[in-house]
Amino acid sequence: MRAALAGLALVCGAAVSAAEFTTLKGHGGPVMALAVSPDGRVASASFDNSVGLWRGRVPQWLEGHAAAVTALAWGPGGLLASGGDDFAVRLWQVEVEPEAAGQEAPDQVRGGPRQTGGAGARELGRHRGKVAALAFAPSGGWLASGSWDGSVRIWPLEGGAARELAPPGAPVNALACLSDTVLLAGTAGGEILRYDLATGAALPLVKHGFGVNTLVAGDGWIAYGAVDGGTRIVDMAGAEIADFTLDRRPILAMAWHAETAQLAVGDGQGYIMIVDTDRWQIARDFRATRAGPVWALDFGPEGAMLYAGGIDDVGYGWPVASLDAFAPGISGERSFLRDAATMPNGERQFMRKCSICHALEPGPSRKAGPSLFGVFGRRAGVLPGYSYSATLDGAEIVWNEETIDALFDQGPDHYIPGSKMPMQVIAGAQDRADLIAFLKTATTKEAKE
Numbered sequence: 001m002r003a004a005l006a007g008l009a010l011v012c013g014a015a016v017s018a019a020e021f022t023t024l025k026g027h028g029g030p031v032m033a034l035a036v037s038p039d040g041r042v043a044s045a046s047f048d049n050s051v052g053l054w055r056g057r058v059p060q061w062l063e064g065h066a067a068a069v070t071a072l073a074w075g076p077g078g079l080l081a082s083g084g085d086d087f088a089v090r091l092w093q094v095e096v097e098p099e100a101a102g103q104e105a106p107d108q109v110r111g112g113p114r115q116t117g118g119a120g121a122r123e124l125g126r127h128r129g130k131v132a133a134l135a136f137a138p139s140g141g142w143l144a145s146g147s148w149d150g151s152v153r154i155w156p157l158e159g160g161a162a163r164e165l166a167p168p169g170a171p172v173n174a175l176a177c178l179s180d181t182v183l184l185a186g187t188a189g190g191e192i193l194r195y196d197l198a199t200g201a202a203l204p205l206v207k208h209g210f211g212v213n214t215l216v217a218g219d220g221w222i223a224y225g226a227v228d229g230g231t232r233i234v235d236m237a238g239a240e241i242a243d244f245t246l247d248r249r250p251i252l253a254m255a256w257h258a259e260t261a262q263l264a265v266g267d268g269q270g271y272i273m274i275v276d277t278d279r280w281q282i283a284r285d286f287r288a289t290r291a292g293p294v295w296a297l298d299f300g301p302e303g304a305m306l307y308a309g310g311i312d313d314v315g316y317g318w319p320v321a322s323l324d325a326f327a328p329g330i331s332g333e334r335s336f337l338r339d340a341a342t343m344p345n346g347e348r349q350f351m352r353k354c355s356i357c358h359a360l361e362p363g364p365s366r367k368a369g370p371s372l373f374g375v376f377g378r379r380a381g382v383l384p385g386y387s388y389s390a391t392l393d394g395a396e397i398v399w400n401e402e403t404i405d406a407l408f409d410q411g412p413d414h415y416i417p418g419s420k421m422p423m424q425v426i427a428g429a430q431d432r433a434d435l436i437a438f439l440k441t442a443t444t445k446e447a448k449e
Contacts, residue, residue, distance in 0.1 A: 019304040019319035021326065026052060026059040028366030029356065031309025034296040035072040035080070041094070042307060043080055044315050045069035045296075047356065048368045049420075051082050053094065054315075064090055064121055066389065066420055068368065071131055076140030079157070083131025089124045089145045089155065124155045125162055133175040135183070144183055146172030152185050154197065166202040168193050174224070176217040178236075186212030186224055192238075205238045214254045216263065218277060223263055225251025231265055231273075233280065242280040244273065253297040253308075260303035262320065266294030270328065272308060274320070286323045288316070313366075346438030349431050353408070353424050360442050369421070372443045375399045380416075391418035404439070405432050 024031075029047030036042050042054040051062040051069055067085035074080055078094040129149030136143050143155045148171040154163040170189030177183055183195040184205070192206035192215060206212075210228040221241055223233050229249030233242040244265070253266035256277070263275040270289030275282055288294055288308055296309035300317070307317045318326055343351065357369035365371045370386040378399055381392035397403055397416070409432060412421035426432045 019300070019321070021319065022057060022305075022317040024052065024054050024057065024059070024307075024315035024317070025313075026061075026366060027313045027315075028359075029068070029313060029368055030295070030311045031313070031315045032068060032070045032295055033072045034298045034307050034309050034315060035074050036298045036300055036307060037074045037078075037080075038301055040301050041074075042298075042315070042317075043072050043074070043082075044309060045072050045082060045084070046313070048313075048366050049084070050366070051080070051092070052315075053080075062092055062121070063387065064088075064123070071134045071145075073134035073136055073143070075136040075143065075157070079136075079140070081134045081136070081143050081145075083134050083145055083147075085130050087126045087129060087131060087147070087149075089126070089131055089134070089143070089153075091122055091124055091143070091157075093120045095120075125153075127151055127153070129171070132171070132173050133185075135175040135177045137177055137180045139180050141180065144175050144177065146175045146185055148172070148188075152183070152195070154183075165195055165197075166200060168202065173211065173213050174215045176215050176222070178217050184215060184217060184222065186215045188212075190226070192222070192224060206234060208232075211250075213250055213252055216254045216256045218256055218263075219258070221277075223254060223256070223265075223275075225254055225265060225267075227251075229267070244275060244282065246273070252293055252295055255297040255299055255306075257299040257303035260299075262299065262303055264297045264299065264306055266297045266308060268293040270294060270310070272297065272306070272323075274306075274323075284320075284323050286318075286326075287328045288318075290328045344434070344438070345431065346434035346436075347442075349426060349435040350438055350442070353426060353435070357422075372439065375443050376401075376440060389419045391416055401436050401440075404436055408432050408435070 024044055027046040027048050031044050031046055033045035044052040047068040049065050053060040065084040065086050069082050069084040071083040080092040080094050082090045127147035127149050129147045131145055131147050133146035146152050150167055150171055152165040152172055168185050168187050170187040172185050172187055174186035181197045185193045188211040190208040190210050191204055192212055194203045194205045208226050208230055210226045212224050212226050215224040221233050221235055225231050227250040229245055231244040231251055234240055248267040248269045248271055250268045252268055255264045261276055261278040263277050265273045272286045272288045272294055274284040289310055292311035294308050294310050298307050305317050306320050309315045357367055359365040359367050359371045362373040364385055370383040380395045380397040381388040407415045408426040411423050411425040412419055413423045
């Protein structure tokens with residue numbers, strides 16, 4: 001094992017010695033997906049409805065999704081695909097400005113630095129449920145998307161209608177391309193299907209029994225991770241090559257770096273295991289979080305850096321060669337996870353129902369929803385700088401004790417149908433009253449002084 005680790009360090013070479021721990025700070029919600037381009041651009045997707053593009057620690061924001069962004073994939077020529085809880089599949093054309101001497105230039109997107117549409121971004125279309133997986137064809141001719149609505153679609157990048165493949169029979173969690181004519185899909189039903197795009201046939205390759213959350217296609221092998229913690233390697237016929245299942249569940253993320261033969265596996269208990277895919281041995285096992293899951297993983301271009309995201313609003317990057325020297329980076333500390341006994345009931349209701357999407361402070365926020373500072377007496381849909389849904393843009397609702405009580409009594413889907421707000425109901429009248437009392441003090445100027 002020590003010899004294998006030493007060999008891995010030599011393979012990474014000078015790039016390893018230059019790699020340093022880094023953080024990607026700026027999102028307003030948990031980091032749900034990561035993808036690194038061949039030239040080192042890191043893309044991050046978040047619960048805050050946005051995609052971040054990073055050169056070093058400088059973000060460039062891509063805005064356009066109306067809900068959490070959950071899937072990313074880089075394609076040829078600076079194409080970046082994203083999918084989210086708004087059911088949309090979007091395509092971004094990213095360009096890199098020439099770097100000034102001694103400085104890292106942030107990525108630019110055609111149409112402006114805070115892109116919301118135009119020449120550099122387009123919506124390919126929509127599924128009928130959350131988009132959970134994206135994969136480009138090796139040639140770059142098409143993009144595949146998989147959804148929780150139980151559909152897999154092929155989008156021609158030159159234009160034209162999407163092709164919907166044979167139903168997989170369950171929500172789709174993961175996709176991987178073997179070639180321009182063969183696509184793999186992992187489902188919540190516990191299967192991996194092999195789609196022959198030339199004939200349209202869908203053949204079961206693996207029947208695991210528990211939901212397949214993530215998969216990677218390597219050179220003659222397929223790795224997958226499942227809800228029950230199953231972490232298995234199979235050949236192209238589905239026969240087992242290796243089993244790295246540990247007592248950790250669920251498996252949520254995988255990433256493979258071909259040149260350095262590293263397969264990273266992230267789980268719900270906050271560990272990242274790295275497997276040497278030449279020897280099929282565990283090379284490293286790293287506790288990445290103090291609490292909470294590892295939702296997203298990807299390697300840097302040379303395999304020297306490993307990026308991860310989880311319940312924090314921050315992405316993390318570690319030098320692979322010295323992973324064992326680091327304490328867990330992802331804190332897992334979120335306001336809605338605080339001990340209920342440490343808060344009055346009104347604050348507890350806010351932390352559990354509202355804090356993931358809304359800030360209490362004035363000024364711009366990267367959270368998914370607008371700031372609640374000064375909300376009492378404010379008409380819905382008017383806070384400058386926030387992109388509201390058409391339902392709230394121009395709405396006549398004025399937020400006060402009565403309207404906020406009705407919002408949580410009926411739920412946003414009934415009180416303001418068509419808004420971006422997720423369904424949240426507070427059934428108890430006293431709980432709603434306590435929340436309103438908390439907000440009346442926490443969202444005022446006096447509370448901030």
